[in-house]
Amino acid sequence: MSRTAARLVARFLDAVNAVQPHRQRGKTIANLAAELERRGTVVVPTARGSLRFLGHRGRHVAGALADFFGDEPETLAWVDAMTPGEVLWDIGASFGQFALYAAQRGVRVIAFEPKATSFALLVEHVALNGLGESVTPLPIALSDRSGLTALTLSSMEAGAAMNALAGSADQWGRAATGFSQKVQAMRMDDAVAVLGLPPPDHVKLDVDGAEAWILRGGPETLRGTRSVLVEVEGAQADAAATTLEPLLAASGLTEDRAMRDQGSRRNRLFRRADAAGSTAPAEPGKTAPR
Numbered sequence: 001m002s003r004t005a006a007r008l009v010a011r012f013l014d015a016v017n018a019v020q021p022h023r024q025r026g027k028t029i030a031n032l033a034a035e036l037e038r039r040g041t042v043v044v045p046t047a048r049g050s051l052r053f054l055g056h057r058g059r060h061v062a063g064a065l066a067d068f069f070g071d072e073p074e075t076l077a078w079v080d081a082m083t084p085g086e087v088l089w090d091i092g093a094s095f096g097q098f099a100l101y102a103a104q105r106g107v108r109v110i111a112f113e114p115k116a117t118s119f120a121l122l123v124e125h126v127a128l129n130g131l132g133e134s135v136t137p138l139p140i141a142l143s144d145r146s147g148l149t150a151l152t153l154s155s156m157e158a159g160a161a162m163n164a165l166a167g168s169a170d171q172w173g174r175a176a177t178g179f180s181q182k183v184q185a186m187r188m189d190d191a192v193a194v195l196g197l198p199p200p201d202h203v204k205l206d207v208d209g210a211e212a213w214i215l216r217g218g219p220e221t222l223r224g225t226r227s228v229l230v231e232v233e234g235a236q237a238d239a240a241a242t243t244l245e246p247l248l249a250a251s252g253l254t255e256d257r258a259m260r261d262q263g264s265r266r267n268r269l270f271r272r273a274d275a276a277g278s279t280a281p282a283e284p285g286k287t288a289p290r
Helices: 002-017 022-039 059-066 073-080 097-104 116-128 188-193 211-216 234-243 245-250 257-261
Strands: 041-046 049-054 087-091 108-112 135-138 140-142 147-152 180-186 202-205 227-231 253-256 267-272
Touching: 041 059, 049 059, 049 097, 049 116, 073 097, 073 227, 073 267, 087 097, 097 108, 097 116, 097 135, 108 140, 116 135, 140 188, 180 188, 202 211, 211 234, 211 245, 234 245, 245 253, 253 257, 257 267
Parallel strands: 087 108, 087 202, 108 135, 140 180, 202 227
Antiparallel strands: 041 049, 147 180, 227 267, 253 267
């Protein structure tokens, strides 16, 4: 229904534009786009004020914002338990939904997002919310080696997932097809040593199948990390015991299995033994604006 309505509106615009001078038609469309974007700004009330997002930039963005507190309540609760001043690496930050939420709570965020359209929107959202001092967006694809590589995009739309790094399969075992964007890949350890980034206290990892590659690139960095939240779905869930868990265990991180039954049930939480209780999530659905 929404697509049909959009086509009807577009036809109406064509009819209105037809009576204008040719040189004005493009301006009319541009002005309409700007007005729709202004009207499409989504305000999300949280416990520490409101966050603003450009909700008309794509279906995936609009869908995530419509269920901001309901889609991954376990992730929001995990962020709520962090201490202000700690560092979160949001790997696969997309348009910045969780990065901004964490920054608003006093957490310093390094947001990695290599997809060009999603990165551009991430930067706009950081600026829109005045969080440039708290969020550092980087168009870098973390991996198991540093250098130029390719990111195959399932869609050019901002916020769209199921992209594949250097030909890797997604979490469902499917190879991505679409435009191949050249990106700078970097190991986690090199990001600290070469770029001088602060090592993370916490890591959020949501990269649609390349999680093991990223973990292999950060053995030194992960040794000081207090918790890692990994989205695990599909074929990746079946293989996690042999692909993800050994890499995290080697860095002294063990799974808090209670997370598997919380919220979306897509995320798994790994914590350092001496950090027990520091990032314990609340019950599903308990994280909400107050």
